[in-house]
């Protein structure tokens with residue numbers, strides 16, 4: 001039972017592969033876990049509630065409008081009682097409705113109401129899988145933290161060939177183990193993350209800033225919390241929601257960020273993702289600066305901000321694992337290697353920000369350590385975050 005959820009909510013969509021969900025129920029039960037099945041209306045056309053009730057030894061839910069079930073087990077509770085929600089098969093239609101945030105039947109209502117990790121095992125015709133609409137829906141779900149498995153490739157029930165077949169139930173079990181194992185990997189660890197830009201005031205209405213959106217740092221905070229860590233997220237000015245289970249401290253300037261980091265110590269892991277402004281205005285004006293009519297601009301005198309990462313790298317309370325980011329527009333890896341030593345960090349995660357990374361949804365990162373460089377493919381920031389957090393958990397174990 002180690003690394004396997006105790007309770008699974010299994011949402012079964014309407015596709016020919018739905019019959020394999022019955023086998024999945026059997027495998028989950030064999031693992032000693034409890035499974036409750038929810039069928040979409042279309043799902044009931046492919047597999048019967050009776051089959052699933054017999055295999056799961058639990059009532060099967062099919063509708064929002066079942067008064068008896070609603071009294072005994074409200075749909076919100078149903079969505080929260082599980083440790084993990086698995087959608088299998090995840091049809092094109094069901095994923096489209098999930099991506100759109102619809103709640104027009106019991107399955108989608110549960111998926112919208114749950115606060116638990118969600119996994120989806122897709123199954124559909126190859127052209128449907130490769131359609132731009134499905135690609136966008138899968139990307140949106142992954143960006144929101146849903147683990148969408150890659151479908152298998154092969155001959156399909158419709159006679160075509162290609163990716164779109166439901167992964168085998170054994171492979172889905174392995175994915176559940178991996179997803180849930182990851183959910184415990186950082187239990188008991190304090191992870192400190194900085195994210196977003198800083199704003200350095202020029203006067204009460206103007207400031208120096210940069211294009212950092214905070215998305216990668218927030219995704220890391222979400223992934224660390226998902227992995228069971230206690231997470232402190234020190235956020236510069238960004239308009240992003242706080243990930244569930246994360247303790248957030250909002251700051252404006254580099255100096256406030258440095259103080260907030262100090263106050264949050266000690267920690268086991270620190271990941272400094274924030275694009276901290278290197279300089280601040282030496283003497284920010286108390287009142288709005290005005291044109292003086294001469295046509296000349298009064299120069300701004302800049303002074304250097306504290307380097308929070310380097311400060312931690314040389315601090316008494318240096319975390320066990322100290323990770324910095326290096327946003328570069330050229331010589332990405334060489335600059336990261338130089339930064340490793342200079343900042344006293346254990347890893348530098350280098351990313352090339354010459355394209356649309358800042359503010360964008362995807363990222364390509366290279367994890368630079370004393371042992372070498374591990375380059376990850378371009379992925380949604382949520383996936384990059386999970387990969388980094390998995391590597392962090394490995395390093396600590």
Ligand code: C5P
Pocket residue numbers: 194254272273274275276277278305306307308309310323324325326327339
């Ligand atoms: O020196 P550079 O800005 O390229 O280094 C980037 C890394 O250092 C990031 O991890 C960033 O969060 C951190 N940093 C910092 N304090 C600064 C400047 C950068 O913590 N003042």
